[in-house]
Amino acid sequence: MNKHKIKIGLFGFGNVGRGLHELLQNVPETNVEIAAVCVRNIGTRPADYPELKFTTSAKEVFDDPEVNLIVELIDDAEAAYDIVVTALRRQLPVVTGNKKMLARHLPELILLQKEMNTALLYDASACGSIPVIRNLEEYYDNELQISVKGILNGSSNFILSKIFNDGMDHQEALRLAREKGFLESDPTLDLDGWDSLFKLVILTLHAFGVYVEPEKIFTYGITYMTDADIRFALEKGRRVKLIGHAEKTRDGRLVLAVIPQLISKNKFIYSCEDEFNGVVIKGLFYGKQFLVGRGAGGHPTSSAVLSDISAIRYDYFYRYKRMKSGDLPHFTNDISFRAYVRYHDDSELDMIGFEDISERYISGDTRYVVGRVNLRRLHEIRSYLAERKIFIAAYPED
Amino acid sequence: MNKHKIKIGLFGFGNVGRGLHELLQNVPETNVEIAAVCVRNIGTRPADYPELKFTTSAKEVFDDPEVNLIVELIDDAEAAYDIVVTALRRQLPVVTGNKKMLARHLPELILLQKEMNTALLYDASACGSIPVIRNLEEYYDNELQISVKGILNGSSNFILSKIFNDGMDHQEALRLAREKGFLESDPTLDLDGWDSLFKLVILTLHAFGVYVEPEKIFTYGITYMTDADIRFALEKGRRVKLIGHAEKTRDGRLVLAVIPQLISKNKFIYSCEDEFNGVVIKGLFYGKQFLVGRGAGGHPTSSAVLSDISAIRYDYFYRYKRMKSGDLPHFTNDISFRAYVRYHDDSELDMIGFEDISERYISGDTRYVVGRVNLRRLHEIRSYLAERKIFIAAYPED
Numbered sequence: 001m002n003k004h005k006i007k008i009g010l011f012g013f014g015n016v017g018r019g020l021h022e023l024l025q026n027v028p029e030t031n032v033e034i035a036a037v038c039v040r041n042i043g044t045r046p047a048d049y050p051e052l053k054f055t056t057s058a059k060e061v062f063d064d065p066e067v068n069l070i071v072e073l074i075d076d077a078e079a080a081y082d083i084v085v086t087a088l089r090r091q092l093p094v095v096t097g098n099k100k101m102l103a104r105h106l107p108e109l110i111l112l113q114k115e116m117n118t119a120l121l122y123d124a125s126a127c128g129s130i131p132v133i134r135n136l137e138e139y140y141d142n143e144l145q146i147s148v149k150g151i152l153n154g155s156s157n158f159i160l161s162k163i164f165n166d167g168m169d170h171q172e173a174l175r176l177a178r179e180k181g182f183l184e185s186d187p188t189l190d191l192d193g194w195d196s197l198f199k200l201v202i203l204t205l206h207a208f209g210v211y212v213e214p215e216k217i218f219t220y221g222i223t224y225m226t227d228a229d230i231r232f233a234l235e236k237g238r239r240v241k242l243i244g245h246a247e248k249t250r251d252g253r254l255v256l257a258v259i260p261q262l263i264s265k266n267k268f269i270y271s272c273e274d275e276f277n278g279v280v281i282k283g284l285f286y287g288k289q290f291l292v293g294r295g296a297g298g299h300p301t302s303s304a305v306l307s308d309i310s311a312i313r314y315d316y317f318y319r320y321k322r323m324k325s326g327d328l329p330h331f332t333n334d335i336s337f338r339a340y341v342r343y344h345d346d347s348e349l350d351m352i353g354f355e356d357i358s359e360r361y362i363s364g365d366t367r368y369v370v371g372r373v374n375l376r377r378l379h380e381i382r383s384y385l386a387e388r389k390i391f392i393a394a395y396p397e398d
Numbered sequence: 399m400n401k402h403k404i405k406i407g408l409f410g411f412g413n414v415g416r417g418l419h420e421l422l423q424n425v426p427e428t429n430v431e432i433a434a435v436c437v438r439n440i441g442t443r444p445a446d447y448p449e450l451k452f453t454t455s456a457k458e459v460f461d462d463p464e465v466n467l468i469v470e471l472i473d474d475a476e477a478a479y480d481i482v483v484t485a486l487r488r489q490l491p492v493v494t495g496n497k498k499m500l501a502r503h504l505p506e507l508i509l510l511q512k513e514m515n516t517a518l519l520y521d522a523s524a525c526g527s528i529p530v531i532r533n534l535e536e537y538y539d540n541e542l543q544i545s546v547k548g549i550l551n552g553s554s555n556f557i558l559s560k561i562f563n564d565g566m567d568h569q570e571a572l573r574l575a576r577e578k579g580f581l582e583s584d585p586t587l588d589l590d591g592w593d594s595l596f597k598l599v600i601l602t603l604h605a606f607g608v609y610v611e612p613e614k615i616f617t618y619g620i621t622y623m624t625d626a627d628i629r630f631a632l633e634k635g636r637r638v639k640l641i642g643h644a645e646k647t648r649d650g651r652l653v654l655a656v657i658p659q660l661i662s663k664n665k666f667i668y669s670c671e672d673e674f675n676g677v678v679i680k681g682l683f684y685g686k687q688f689l690v691g692r693g694a695g696g697h698p699t700s701s702a703v704l705s706d707i708s709a710i711r712y713d714y715f716y717r718y719k720r721m722k723s724g725d726l727p728h729f730t731n732d733i734s735f736r737a738y739v740r741y742h743d744d745s746e747l748d749m750i751g752f753e754d755i756s757e758r759y760i761s762g763d764t765r766y767v768v769g770r771v772n773l774r775r776l777h778e779i780r781s782y783l784a785e786r787k788i789f790i791a792a793y794p795e796d
Contacts, residue, residue, distance in 0.1 A: 023683050027540050123537075129684035131537040138536075139521075139529040139705045142425050268690065271669045285421050286527035286701035290690035292666065303684035306540045319712075 006313060007035035009067035009092075011058070011083050012074035013045065016097060016124070019298030020071065020305050021052065032309055035066045062086060069312060070094045071305060077101040088112045088120060095308040097124035097301060103198035107211050110320055119317035121308035126199040127152060127277040129300035130293040131307065133318075136206040136281070141321050143283035147247040148207045150279035151272050152199040152258075154295035155182040155190035156222055156242045161273040163230060164239040170225065182275055182296070192221035193242060193258040200244035200258060207246060207281070208254055209322030212331045218379040219258040224389040228366045229342055233393075238262040240393060241269055254329035257375060260393040262340060333376035340395045342368040348388055353377055370395060404711060405433035407465035407490075409456070409481050410472035411443065414495060414522070417696030418469065418703050419450065430707055433464045460484060467710060468492045469703060475499040486510045486518060493706040495522035495699060501596035501612050504603055508718060517715035519706035524597040525550060525675040527698035528691040529705065531716075534604040534679070539719050541681035545645035546605045548677035549670050550597040550656075552693035553580040553588035554620055554640045559671040561628060562637040568623065580673055580694070590619035590784075591640060591656040598642035598656060605644060605679070607720030608652055610729045616777040617656040622787040626764045627740055631791075636660040638791060639667055652727040655773060658791040660738060731774035740766040740789040749782060751775055768793060 010017055017037070024032055036053045038061045039045065045054050061067060070087040072080050077100040084101070087094040088109070096102070102109070102125055113120050123133045127150075136148070151157045155177055162173035177183050182190075189195045197219045205211050222242055233240050243261040248254055263270045268290040272278030277295030282288050294300035322328075336355050343349055349357075349369065357371035378385070378392070385392065408415055415435070422430055434451045436459045437443065443452050459465060468485040470478050475498040482499070485492040486507070494500070500507070500523050511518050521531045525548075534546070549555045553575055560571035575581050580588075587593045595617045603609050620640055631638050641659040646652055661668045666688040670676030675693030680686050692698035720726075734753050741747060747755075747767065755769035776783070776790070783790065 019683070023540075026682065027542060030540055129687060131533055134537055135529055135533070138709065139532055142421075142428055142704045142708050143701060144425060268669075271666075283701065284424065285417070285697040285704075287692045287698055288690075289527065290688075292686075292688035292690075294685045299683040300685055303541060303681065306683075307537045310540050311536070314717075 004068060006032040006069050006309060007066045008032065008309070009061040009064060009070045010034050010037045011061070011070065011072045013037050013039050014073065014075070015298035016301045016305065017073045019302030020073070021049070023299070023302050023306055027306070030306070030310070032306070036061045036064055058083065058086070062090060062092070068092065069309065071309065072096040072098060073305070074098070077104065081105055084109065084120065085112065088116050088118050091116050091118045093119045093312045094121075095124070095305055095312065096120065096122050097305060099125040099195070099198035099202060103201040103214050106202065106205060113317070119312055121311060121316070121318065122202070123308050124301050124304035126202050127279060128154070128293065128295040128297065129304050130277055130279060130291045130295070131304070132203060132279050132281075132291055133206050135291070136203065137318050137321070140281060140283055140286070143285060145207050145248065146282040146284060147245070148203050148279065148281050149243055149245040149247065151241055151269060151277050152196040152244040152279070152295070153190050153193070153242060154275035154277055155184070155187075157272070157277070158182050158275045159191075160222065160240055160242065164233070165273060169227070170230075188223065191223045193219040196242060196244040196258045200246060200256060203244070204246045204254070204256060205320075206318070206322070208248065209320070209325055209328050210254055210331060212254075212256055216331065216333070217256045217258065218333065218375055218382065220260070220378070220382065220385065220392055221258070222260050224386070224391045225260065226342070226391065228368070229340075229391050229393070232340060232368065233262050236262065238264050239270055241272075243269070243394070248329050249335065252329050253332045255332060255335050255375065260391075262393050262395045264398060266398070333379050334374070336372045336374045338370065338395050338397065339373045340368060340370050340393045341373070342366070342391045344388065344390075348390060351381060351384060402466060404430040404467050404707060405464045406430065406707070407459040407462060407468045408432050408435045409459070409468065409470045411435050411437050412471065412473070413696035414699045414703065415471045417700030418471070419447070421697070421700050421704055425704070428704070428708070429711075430704070434459045434462055456481065456484070460488060460490070466490065467707065469707065470494040470496060471703070472496070475502065479503055482507065482518065483510065486514050486516050489514050489516045491517045491710045492519075493522070493703055493710065494518065494520050495703060497523040497593070497596035497600060501599040504600065505609050508721075511715070517710055519709060519714070519716065520600070521706050522699050522702035524600050525677060526552070526691065526693040526695065527702050528675055528677060528689045528693070529702070530601060530677050530679075530689055531604050533689070534601065535716050535719070538679060538681055538684070541684060543605050543646065544680040544682060545643070546601050546677065546679050547641055547643040547645065549639055549667060549675050550594040550642040550677070550693070551588050551591075551640060552673035552675055553582070553585075555670070555675070556580050556673045557589075558620065558638055558640065562631070563671060567625070586621065589621045591617040594640060594642040594656045598644060598654060601642070601677075602644045602652070602654060603718075604716070604720070606646065606652055607718070607723055607726050608729060610652075610654055614729065614731070615654045615656065616731065616773055616780065618658070618776070618780065618783065618790055619656070620658050622784070622789045623658065624740070624789065626766070627738075627789050627791070630738060630766065631660050634660065636662050637668055639670075641667070641792070646727050647733065650727050651730045653730060653733050653773070658789075660791050660793045662796060664796070731777050732772070734770045734772045736768065736793050736795065737771045738766060738768050738791045738793040739771070740764070742786065742788075746786055746788060749779055
């Protein structure tokens with residue numbers, strides 16, 4: 001569609017939608033304009049944005065003969081899915097940022113793109129402004145990929161930074177994050193790791209060519225972290241970060257998890273602070289790459305959306321090259337790793353079933369152990385761990 | 399050339415050339431092979447690498463009907479230029495990593511690519527494994543670009559890291575860098591900033607659409623740094639880093655320099671250590687992006703070369719979109735900035751012509767001032783500064 005002017009049918013006019021509108025007004029010569037905006041309630045928007053055409057009818061947008069690209073920026077994952085499918089079926093290319101929808105529906109959306117010969121781009125869905133999907137697709141595509149891991153959620157990272165850098169207590173940091181608008185209306189999405197999980201599923205597909213259903217992946221956040229855990233980390237010279245982790249083992253299996261991790265100073269991720277996201281991509285030959293940028297917010301995310309819009313102008317589409325490799329790694333939870341676990345009574349330790357325990361601490365109400373745990377076991381008893389408010393963090397040797 | 403097998407005519411078989419060969423042997427299903435290798439002296443190579451065909455004749459490689467892509471990885475910039483021009487004229491796409499050649503000849507090579515409708519890719523030329531050119535071309539192409547700056551030379555960064563992190567003295571760090579093979583045979587290329595300069599010229603073209611001849615850009619390295627300068631930095635809680643810097647001013651002019659800088663802890667670049675390169679790209683909407691990776695070495699660089707080879711398979715070429723913008727910034731050296739300057743006698747201060755001096759220190763042989771200097775003036779008297787072994791570092795307020 002190189003020669004045409006792009007006329008966007010935009011769904012959703014929240015932070016990112018408004019950011020996109022503002023960006024288009026600021027960037028000269030994009031040859032991109034918003035033809036129509038579909039929102040649930042029109043309200044005062046026509047008065048606030050007289051230059052835009054608002055509607056509540058999706059059909060009206062799809063039927064608009066001017067519209068040649070759909071941008072989907074709404075919250076509701078199932079409604080987003082319907083929009084994306086409708087667009088692809090009409091051979092209208094789509095740009096979306098909806099990670100939950102993608103994490104759930106990617107395999108069929110990949111088939112549908114192929115069937116309809118129409119592109120679906122979504123770099124905004126993982127790590128906002130950081131072009132991590134595009135780079136995995138285009139730049140690291142020949143590499144023997146070893147791992148992709150990092151801070152995939154800006155809100156929880158903001159809270160952890162305030163605690164570990166500025167000495168705020170947990171509640172105070174939470175309050176500040178809320179004030180700054182960094183938390184979703186349902187904060188468990190950020191704090192319990194679900195947002196990171198969706199992004200991890202998407203990144204894994206592009207990095208390793210393998211789709212893993214979200215519910216198969218152990219996901220545990222920072223909700224149950226207390227001052228005792230913070231003290232432990234600081235005493236060891238480490239910081240707690242919430243990490244999404246995808247790694248190929250030496251024997252060619254693929255391990256995935258979202259879990260707090262005690263990060264030592266010598267790691268890139270140690271210095272990734274505030275609302276920034278940071279991803280470390282490791283390959284056999286290029287070694288480590290570290291990409292940092294704003295992971296959320298209207299402006300950074302709309303900037304990623306515009307990059308995808310522009311790519312569609314040049315007929316770009318994801319080739320999912322790695323999925324076609326003959327030698328795909330098999331997903332497994334059957335690995336063990338060293339963890340720090342704060343617990344309340346010994347029955348909990350029995351339930352977790354440590355392979356060994358190398359450190360044990362009991363003082364008043366505070367009890368923790370350091371030992372090797374099995375990831376599959378943790379996944380099986382996840383709801384038990386959460387009910388008991390047990391805090392777990394991976395605690396690598398280095 | 400999507401369907402064909404890629405058969406490379408390779409020029410040069412140093413670190414990067416050998417790295418590429420090794421990488422191709424390790425990566426399955428690339429459909430890429432080395433058809434012939436042109437070297438200056440064949441020596442024992444046929445015995446060491448019986449699987450490769452060596453020749454000393456460039457003509458033989460170009461005339462080989464099998465060869466459908468040229469990879470140029472030799473040191474000599476003028477010979478590299480001849481190879482690239484010959485290849486493009488024969489409509490053979492080329493991948494090169496020769497920054498010096500590119501910094502010198504890019505404008506004509508851009509025209510030649512267009513005329514011959516043949517791609518020249520060179521992501522390996524700037525920051526080794528970091529895909530910075532590709533991202534500037536493809537991902538940040540719509541953004542209101544503000545600045546691109548960073549550590550563009552791994553060798554000098556290795557030395558500075560050893561001094562500022564491990565407390566080594568200057569000579570010891572130099573020796574270690576030499577031992578590890580991190581220094582060019584002519585170390586002034588790394589230490590005086592020339593290597594960073596060539597990369598800066600290339601990055602600036604892709605970030606701002608403007609080509610600036612290398613000799614117009616003030617370039618000053620760390621050769622004259624002494625213990626007194628290191629002490630000053632440490633006292634202020636800063637580290638010296640050698641920074642390549644391209645920035646658009648508020649009034650739309652473009653300022654470029656390669657200069658040591660006193661970097662404070664709150665900057666991304668502060669923690670970019672050892673032989674790593676780190677680039678901070680700043681745009682109006684996405685904010686700051688920070689990309690880190692290995693900037694040199696056979697494996698990381700050959701990995702970047704293979705990414706370019708693979709891109710050519712998919713008919714990728716640089717569009718130099720930003721050069722076509724109607725509103726290109728004008729290069730200028732006419733700005734002033736705060737600097738730390740260690741000098742020997744007052745005549746040197748007169749020569750530099752400070753706009754103001756805010757700090758002055760004299761103790762025994764050590765004399766320094768902090769004050770505002772004009773970049774154009776520094777550029778005019780560069781050889782005087784070097785002759786007098788004056789050390790200069792930018793010293794931003796934050």
